[in-house]
Amino acid sequence: MSERDEITRLREAFASSGPETGECPSPETIWDGVAGKLPSAELRDLLDHVAACATCAEDWRLAVAFEKESSAAEVPAGQVIQGRFNWRPLRPVIAALAAGLFFVIVGLQVGPWSGKDDAPVYREGEQAGLESLVPAGTALPRESFAVRWSPVPGAASYEVLVSTEDLKVLSTAENLRGTQFQVPAGDLAGLPAGTPILWQVKANFADGSSRSSATFETPVR
Amino acid sequence: MRVPVEGDRSIVISDMHRETKGRPAEDQEDYAQLRRDLVKAVQRVCPSWMADRSDDLVQVALIRVMEIQRKSEGKSEFSAFYLKKAAYSAMIDEIRRLRRRQETTLDDEENPINPPAESPDPERATASREVGRAIRDCLGGLIPPRRHAVTLHLQGHSVPDVGRRLGWTAKKAENLVYRGLADLRGCLDSKGVHP
Numbered sequence: 001m002s003e004r005d006e007i008t009r010l011r012e013a014f015a016s017s018g019p020e021t022g023e024c025p026s027p028e029t030i031w032d033g034v035a036g037k038l039p040s041a042e043l044r045d046l047l048d049h050v051a052a053c054a055t056c057a058e059d060w061r062l063a064v065a066f067e068k069e070s071s072a073a074e075v076p077a078g079q080v081i082q083g084r085f086n087w088r089p090l091r092p093v094i095a096a097l098a099a100g101l102f103f104v105i106v107g108l109q110v111g112p113w114s115g116k117d118d119a120p121v122y123r124e125g126e127q128a129g130l131e132s133l134v135p136a137g138t139a140l141p142r143e144s145f146a147v148r149w150s151p152v153p154g155a156a157s158y159e160v161l162v163s164t165e166d167l168k169v170l171s172t173a174e175n176l177r178g179t180q181f182q183v184p185a186g187d188l189a190g191l192p193a194g195t196p197i198l199w200q201v202k203a204n205f206a207d208g209s210s211r212s213s214a215t216f217e218t219p220v221r
Numbered sequence: 222m223r224v225p226v227e228g229d230r231s232i233v234i235s236d237m238h239r240e241t242k243g244r245p246a247e248d249q250e251d252y253a254q255l256r257r258d259l260v261k262a263v264q265r266v267c268p269s270w271m272a273d274r275s276d277d278l279v280q281v282a283l284i285r286v287m288e289i290q291r292k293s294e295g296k297s298e299f300s301a302f303y304l305k306k307a308a309y310s311a312m313i314d315e316i317r318r319l320r321r322r323q324e325t326t327l328d329d330e331e332n333p334i335n336p337p338a339e340s341p342d343p344e345r346a347t348a349s350r351e352v353g354r355a356i357r358d359c360l361g362g363l364i365p366p367r368r369h370a371v372t373l374h375l376q377g378h379s380v381p382d383v384g385r386r387l388g389w390t391a392k393k394a395e396n397l398v399y400r401g402l403a404d405l406r407g408c409l410d411s412k413g414v415h416p
Binding site for chain 2: 006009010013015016017020021024026027028030032035040043044047050052053054055057058059060062066068161202210
């Protein structure tokens, strides 16, 4: 069976009916979850419920289907969206710029500014203007493994996710008001000295939106 | 009475409830569109015994929307987001009521939760329900990020969409979906369940 067939079968089985489990969230919460309006902690709680409750999983799929139908109705297929930029006349200019950019990048890679000793940073799509205040390359002792970051104006709280390189979650923290989180020593127990620890901060705002930092790497001592 | 407005979408469906003043023809079309979208969603997602009642379900949702607008006495404009949310919520309330009634009826008859009409192949439907139950059990044992990733993927979301929804890069989402599915397979194997 191909991977695609397997996923199709798993999805079909997951969509099969089953009982309600526990106390179901309100339809409004499910709608907000599907629409991306829930704060991240609430979205995760909702997904935990959806994973276990067949009827709420169905309610989620209904919201997605409804949203898709109404979006399709708002922009009929084949309709030209006004104001789209016409790139065609600029193709030669773009090609020239791309070629120039290529040589600049190649020059930086082979030149004295290649920066190969920089600590790796795993970039996220949406940056929060949020920087690590742990000096790059500095290993922190496991007894006081405190990660620190620059404050984000307007942030109501922060969340931190700490994991190993293979994405095993070691520690999480939510509703942090300050810009520091000390990973409990127990969460780092058993890791060899020098193990890279990945950590990421999410800034949550009062309007329910949030922005994630890059993923930073700090070895443990 | 003023109903709160969620103005996060620029498209506004205004005063659909005004019957004679304003722009009744457009209002009628707005309602008709809302009805069509809801009916299609129910028919695509819900089991057949419920999809057969999609018109009734949608009617309840539309009545709720009209009621909200009536109470606002034409003073408020509602974003499309707000109206869709209200319609969806009303419909889910009604669906939950129907589900409970169905369960009660069938419990009395010592039948499974869904009537046989759910699938043209009852044996396959029963097997699918068994696998579904095992999947839900197994998801409960996954570490949270993998559980969230796999749950969304099983709900039909693509890997990049999983990443967007959970604030992850596409690469991270791919890793978590991949590893989560591997965990799920292992768990299903250990239960002797082979989808």
